[in-house]
Amino acid sequence: MRRRLAMMIGTWRTAVRAVPRWLRLAVGLGVVGAVLLTAGTVASVNWIRQGADGHLFTTATVPAAPVALVLGTKVQPDGEPSPFLAARLEIARQLYASGKVGAILVSGDNIRPEYDEPTAMRRWLVERGVPAHKVVRDYAGLDTYDSCARAKRIFGVDRATLVTQSFHLPRAVTVCRQLGVDANGVGDETARAYERTWRISSSREHGAAVKAALDVLSGRDPAHLGRRETGVDDALLAG
Template sequence: MRVSLVVVGVLGLITAGASTWAWAVSAGHIEVAGERGDGADAVRAPVAIVLGAAVHADGRPSPWLAHRLDIAADLYTSGRTEAILVSGDNRRVGYDEPTVMRDYLTSKGIPSQAIALDYAGFDTYDTCVRARKIFGIESALLVTQDFHEPRAVAICRSVGLSVDGVGDSRARHDRISWAVSWTRERPATIKAVIDVVSRRNPTLGRRETSVAEAINWTREHRR
């Protein structure tokens, strides 16, 4: 019994420490989008990075991913960003988050030339490192759900990517799913600390110019 209490206490301290790290690093760099999914209060940055999430077999994004993409579309059309990087999982045959994300954005009127795809954003850490090292991004808006913002922003800023988070708050209307996801953030944040401290190397590969090309295309066509 005493050993169990010690283990629970240690795990509690580790969880609290990881959460404190996330909130401390992300403090002052988190925005929450409006209920309509707009980024009206967001700061400006050259790129909006949309973190991937589940997609359906019929090519539709899951509701939470659609909310992220709606925010990114608003950031682009309102002039707060000049390109959108969609980053997600493409490891399994027939499963392709980035392509679904791009197709959804183009259906909302975002030019395909303004969208860059990262097919190896297998988790938040991978996306952040690849955005900096592969796509050459220095400053960006990071779009995800609000409960995910502290961890996501903290990871990116810890690997040298200057980001401000723009979070979707509409997930709170589904209280059970939101509570489950919020709870899952605790162990995920511990993993994030381990990734950052160990400097885990994600899948990298060759340098990509697609983000720079998307920014240049937008600048030329907004004149």
């Protein structure tokens, strides 16, 4: 038995030596990289969960805040919000109607003139009874980090209720809180009806968690900054 085991080990060593050194090094580095990536992902997910703990609510239980920050997502070619975005906007509408917020900041992508998430979001809310002067547009919310950073640095938001889908909410709340916004959140569950899209989007959260951690650690500026805007202040002061 020992002799057979020794022969097997010898054969394995011979096979390994036959592999070019550069290939052995590449495989070794790949294994190390995979281990580090896995460890980083686990750490990032735990960081997000801990950061959001105690700050996730329903529309009925969320504490009042001056502003609802609605994070943008896909708008259809006809200019209508996608079902995921419409579900977020409905939560914001309910928060405003119930007096839980005094203004709504809609933050999304308008990087191309023909694609305008914030305007589509504002139009949807106004058509459903939210006063136009209570809805403020942020045209440069290109991702979660940028939306949170700009809410604080451009619009002067110190306390807000974040609105997005429930799988995205812990990351959004944690990022905003790390950037100085006293944020709670309300997450949509109704879009689960779109099972495939929900599953794909949820699965991306692990990679997004790593990006969120790197963004916060780097303290990077949003892609677009600009001057201070008073839109939220004006909306809160308006009757």
